[in-house]
Amino acid sequence: MSVQSTAPASDIDLFSDAALLEPYELYRELRDLGPVVYLPRLDVYAITQYAALREASTNWEVFSSARGVGMNDVLNEATEGLLICSDPPDHRTMRKVLERPLLPDRLNDIAPFLREEAGKVVDQVLTRGQFDAVTELAQHLPLTVVSKLVGLGDYGRVRMLEWAAASFDALGPMNERTAAALPKAQEMVGFALNEARPGTIDPDGWAAALYTAAENGELPVDKCPHMVVDYTAPSLDTTILGIASAIWLFAQHPDQWQLVRENPSLIRHAINEALRLESPIQRFTRLVTRDHELEGFAIPSGARVMLLFGSANRDERKYSHPDSFDVNRKPSDHVAFGTGEHACAGMNLARLEIRSLLEVLVPRVERFELIAAERTVSSVLRGFSKLDVRAVQGAS
Ligand code: HEM
Numbered sequence: 280m281s282v283q284s285t286a287p288a289s290d291i292d293l294f295s296d297a298a299l300l301e302p303y304e305l306y307r308e309l310r311d312l313g314p315v316v317y318l319p320r321l322d323v324y325a326i327t328q329y330a331a332l333r334e335a336s337t338n339w340e341v342f343s344s345a346r347g348v349g350m351n352d353v354l355n356e357a358t359e360g361l362l363i364c365s366d367p368p369d370h371r372t373m374r375k376v377l378e379r380p381l382l383p384d385r386l387n388d389i390a391p392f393l394r395e396e397a398g399k400v401v402d403q404v405l406t407r408g409q410f411d412a413v414t415e416l417a418q419h420l421p422l423t424v425v426s427k428l429v430g431l432g433d434y435g436r437v438r439m440l441e442w443a444a445a446s447f448d449a450l451g452p453m454n455e456r457t458a459a460a461l462p463k464a465q466e467m468v469g470f471a472l473n474e475a476r477p478g479t480i481d482p483d484g485w486a487a488a489l490y491t492a493a494e495n496g497e498l499p500v501d502k503c504p505h506m507v508v509d510y511t512a513p514s515l516d517t518t519i520l521g522i523a524s525a526i527w528l529f530a531q532h533p534d535q536w537q538l539v540r541e542n543p544s545l546i547r548h549a550i551n552e553a554l555r556l557e558s559p560i561q562r563f564t565r566l567v568t569r570d571h572e573l574e575g576f577a578i579p580s581g582a583r584v585m586l587l588f589g590s591a592n593r594d595e596r597k598y599s600h601p602d603s604f605d606v607n608r609k610p611s612d613h614v615a616f617g618t619g620e621h622a623c624a625g626m627n628l629a630r631l632e633i634r635s636l637l638e639v640l641v642p643r644v645e646r647f648e649l650i651a652a653e654r655t656v657s658s659v660l661r662g663f664s665k666l667d668v669r670a671v672q673g674a675s
Contacts, residue, residue, distance in 0.1 A: 308588035337619035342565035347452035397635035417522035430484015442467035451658025520662025522558035530647035555613035561589035645673035
């Protein structure tokens with residue numbers, strides 16, 4: 280019989296502004312303490328290392344999402360019913376319908392459209408030479424997907440960015456940032472419940488297809504508004520931050536950009552490497568349903584655990600020289616998209632969006648020069664709110 284140990288504890292505050300801006304040294308300290316570290320400030324168990332995070336993510340019976348994936352009860356209650364905040368069997372019923380347009384064969388159908396849109400936006404920014412890679416480059420495809428493919432129209436473009444960012448901030452522990460974000464996150468749920476309904480949404484879009492599936496008896500109709508939120512909240516900032524962080528990494532490491540230019544088949548590996556190193560979602564939580572032992576450490580029933588995706592992806596026990604950006608690494612097993620039951624339903628779409636842009640940029644841009652960068656300060660997300668770069672053009 281194994282001997283259970285009490286998890287080591289740490290006073291580290293992961294939610295101070297400084298920690299949100301630069302968490303990596305703190306993550307290293309936590310990982311060195313152990314795979315499971317109790318944080319008394321938050322009354323939460325942090326899962327710090329790669330192997331432990333994979334184990335917890337693949338055990339939904341113990342590490343439940345149905346009581347929310349945030350750090351405060353208000354949001355966890357408000358998000359009840361979302362796919363991301365559910366467990367099987369409900370989860371599987373919803374996911375089967377929700378993921379239909381996100382499966383590889385359906386994505387093949389929309390790939391030419393996304394490539395064309397990528398070409399347009401890249402033409403625009405390269406004509407200017409100097410641009411904000413967040414607002415002028417990275418936002419275009421994710422917003423186009425929500426307005427044109429999910430089918431929310433202009434409404435999707437105007438308010439969604441604000442709502443989606445708030446929905447991540449509202450996941451934090453109850454502090455000023457979280458309190459300020461909660462009303463906007465609730466507005467988004469209200470929009471899905473009251474406005475984004477058949478009659479106002481594009482009848483050919485992904486949101487309308489949810490209601491059709493409900494009519495066909497595939498799922499209860501009251502799940503549909505929540506699933507509209509699942510198409511929007513997790514799809515915008517994540518991909519936007521992922522695109523901008525990749526440009527930032529390439530601006531910092533022109534040698535890596537050069538390698539990709541010489542061998543464009545590295546693009547898909549570079550995308551995984553950028554997401555590993557600068558994971559747009561740094562953390563989500565689970566509620567533990569019964570006393571459990573993870574890697575030898577006891578976690579009591581009713582405890583909240585925090586999955587630190589951003590720490591696991593830099594775990595030196597898993598990746599050698601984990602803090603370097605190496606486009607030859609090919610880390611297809613990173614956990615930036617999560618893993619297990621709740622592994623990102625939109626990961627292939629996100630990869631397609633990022634790839635569509637890089638495939639147009641790689642042959643045309645010799646290097647990116649960084650002019651100014653402002654980091655997003657968010658309870659959950661990592662990336663930039665502003666990233667001014669100059670693209671020096673030249674054929675590869
Ligand atoms: C680079 C971009 C993206 C990143 C880094 C990302 C990351 C993640 C992560 C870490 C999870 C796991 C949540 C958990 O374990 O609790 C997740 C789930 C999810 N993501 Fe993404 N995501 C991205 C893009 C997208 C896009 C484009 C969509 C489009 C619809 C999307 C939709 C979802 C949904 C619906 C879930 C919930 C899946 C489930 O609970 O079964 N994501 N994502």
